[in-house]
Amino acid sequence: xxxFASWSGGFGAIFLSLVVLIAVLAPWLSPxxxxxxxxxxxxxxxxxxxxxxxxxxGTTYYGLDVLSQLIHGTRIVLIxxxxxxxxxxxxxxxIGLIAGYYGGRVDTVLMRATDLAxxxxxxxxxxxxxxxxxxxxxxxxxxxxxxMWRSTARVIRSQVLSLRERGFVKAARIAGASDMRILxxxxxxxxxxxxxxxxxxxxxxAVLAEASxxxxxxxxxxxTSWGQMLYLAYVSGSIRQAWWWTVPPGAALSxxxxxxFLVGREYERLANPRLR
Amino acid sequence: MAxxxxxxxxxxxxxxxxxxxxxxxxxxxxxxxxxxxTIMLGTGELPFEAQQRLRELWGLDRPQWQQFVTYAGNLLTxxxxxxxxxxxxxxxxxxxxxxxxxxxxxxxxVISIVLGVVIGTWLGWRRGERIEEIGAILALIPRALPVxxxxxxxxxxxxxxxxxxxxxxxxxxxxxxxxxxxxxPFFDVARHLVLPVAAGxxxxxxxxxxxxxxxxxxxxxxxxxTHARARGLTERAQRRLARRTAFLPVLTYSAIMVGFAxxxxxxxxxxxxxxxxxxxxxxxxxxxxxxxxQATFFLMAAAVVTLNLLVDLAYGWLDPRIRQ
Numbered sequence: 001x002x003x004f005a006s007w008s009g010g011f012g013a014i015f016l017s018l019v020v021l022i023a024v025l026a027p028w029l030s031p032x033x034x035x036x037x038x039x040x041x042x043x044x045x046x047x048x049x050x051x052x053x054x055x056x057x058g059t060t061y062y063g064l065d066v067l068s069q070l071i072h073g074t075r076i077v078l079i080x081x082x083x084x085x086x087x088x089x090x091x092x093x094x095i096g097l098i099a100g101y102y103g104g105r106v107d108t109v110l111m112r113a114t115d116l117a118x119x120x121x122x123x124x125x126x127x128x129x130x131x132x133x134x135x136x137x138x139x140x141x142x143x144x145x146x147x148m149w150r151s152t153a154r155v156i157r158s159q160v161l162s163l164r165e166r167g168f169v170k171a172a173r174i175a176g177a178s179d180m181r182i183l184x185x186x187x188x189x190x191x192x193x194x195x196x197x198x199x200x201x202x203x204x205x206a207v208l209a210e211a212s213x214x215x216x217x218x219x220x221x222x223x224t225s226w227g228q229m230l231y232l233a234y235v236s237g238s239i240r241q242a243w244w245w246t247v248p249p250g251a252a253l254s255x256x257x258x259x260x261f262l263v264g265r266e267y268e269r270l271a272n273p274r275l276r
Numbered sequence: 277m278a279x280x281x282x283x284x285x286x287x288x289x290x291x292x293x294x295x296x297x298x299x300x301x302x303x304x305x306x307x308x309x310x311x312x313x314t315i316m317l318g319t320g321e322l323p324f325e326a327q328q329r330l331r332e333l334w335g336l337d338r339p340q341w342q343q344f345v346t347y348a349g350n351l352l353t354x355x356x357x358x359x360x361x362x363x364x365x366x367x368x369x370x371x372x373x374x375x376x377x378x379x380x381x382x383x384x385x386v387i388s389i390v391l392g393v394v395i396g397t398w399l400g401w402r403r404g405e406r407i408e409e410i411g412a413i414l415a416l417i418p419r420a421l422p423v424x425x426x427x428x429x430x431x432x433x434x435x436x437x438x439x440x441x442x443x444x445x446x447x448x449x450x451x452x453x454x455x456x457x458x459x460x461p462f463f464d465v466a467r468h469l470v471l472p473v474a475a476g477x478x479x480x481x482x483x484x485x486x487x488x489x490x491x492x493x494x495x496x497x498x499x500x501x502t503h504a505r506a507r508g509l510t511e512r513a514q515r516r517l518a519r520r521t522a523f524l525p526v527l528t529y530s531a532i533m534v535g536f537a538x539x540x541x542x543x544x545x546x547x548x549x550x551x552x553x554x555x556x557x558x559x560x561x562x563x564x565x566x567x568x569x570q571a572t573f574f575l576m577a578a579a580v581v582t583l584n585l586l587v588d589l590a591y592g593w594l595d596p597r598i599r600q
Contacts (some may be wrong), residue, residue: 008413026488064542112293115289116296116297116300117294118295118584119577119580119581120297120580121535121536121577122536123538123540123542123543124538124542124554124557124572124573124576124577125573127542127557127558127561128304128305128561128573129304130555131561131562132304132305132307133307157314167350208422211422212422212424212543215543215546216542216543216546217558217562218561222528227422230422230424230425230428234428234547239431239432240437241436243432246425246429246432247429249425249565250421250422250425250429253421253422254417254420254421254422254425256421257421258416258417258420
């Protein structure tokens, strides 16, 4: 393993810890309330003020402090990333385990459902579902998780297919272990490393998906997410001059996704020695 | 299994998937509170009796399954219903937008694959060198960037600041060519294409690139490559041979990529105001124009499913083991 690889993993880990720290301390770190309009001394709304000592990253078209919005956005990122990853892992791993272990008709039905999920274009589906259910953070999370389990399910199933023929599973069956016990005590720990790897990448994809849904205008109007910031910058026609409003959320999103990828790659290297 | 039998079976699977998608979508859109009489005419403005008459006229008083059968039957004849918003048949609205989407999507996919294969080959050939490791990380970065943000940055820089390219749309109204090259037939569309295609390529290039790179690393140590080296082929000829062999997995992926491209396409079209099917879908959902939303969504899903079928068929044709 080259020093460069471990360096990149380290960078990812440090950045992610920083995001968690900022999210926890958001109310104390942010200089202003992210949803309260700011006025200048003359009582005028501070529209699109460039970065200054008072507003380190300037203000938005609606007179909101960009830095405070950026800081509060970390909370949405973590809520969406973690909740979606847990939901996707729960659905995907269980479908994969059950389909691979029982085989036959159960497998056919579950894999047909997976094929169906693969046939649905992701962003359009999420937009339709969120619009129909009503824009809220929770509905966005549901819409994302509703489809994203598909790749985890396929990978876990193929792992289970080979695991169930192995000696230790046969030994457990001869010893009289129940299906549930074999599945969750004997097989599950063996697919766990792969499941965790997929979960780590799912965090990144889920965060990007939430940003995309928010950018299309279907985000939770009562929350400040990075995608929402970009949406408002775009629809208010401010992207031509207000770089301080468009660059920070986009760069933060990108860095977060890159950090997750780097940490995931590092984890893959550690969990799968053949890749070294 | 004979190929035609395999093909028939896959095609039947696809047909079932499409019908299930259609049912799923139908149910999804029926979850919306109210029915077309309230959505089209607003609430409370119409006397109850008149609403009832309309329901009977439009068949909304019949059982849901009958309504679905009517809908599916109409769909087969190309009748996608009437748009609430445009008050015109959905097919008339969707069709030109679908063509516009293809105008944007085709260059994105083709350029992504060509660049991905070229750069992926180069990186795979230099496997183990420091430049390869840095290159692999650099190639992954654009994939992590939100495509709409790339679009915003490109617009701010090259359209607003430098004024090299238009700020969006597909054609300029009243475009008067000034020099000879501006009179070329597709000049106006082409200059509108540059920025969205650049943004699309940046994000879609990474996957074919990584697949080509991995395949090339595997191919490099195959016997035929040793043979090629022993025969005294130049480095360039060797690399070309390896590139061609490693290209097969990329080819498989390309059809899947077109399917996934619809997601990114929606975002691209919205950022760059491209009058395509993705932007139409987003607008129709916001305007509660459900017949149009339903049609665009189903068309995109049908495209993904059909492309997956084509990949399966190509695979089954090339590799008989798959047909088992």
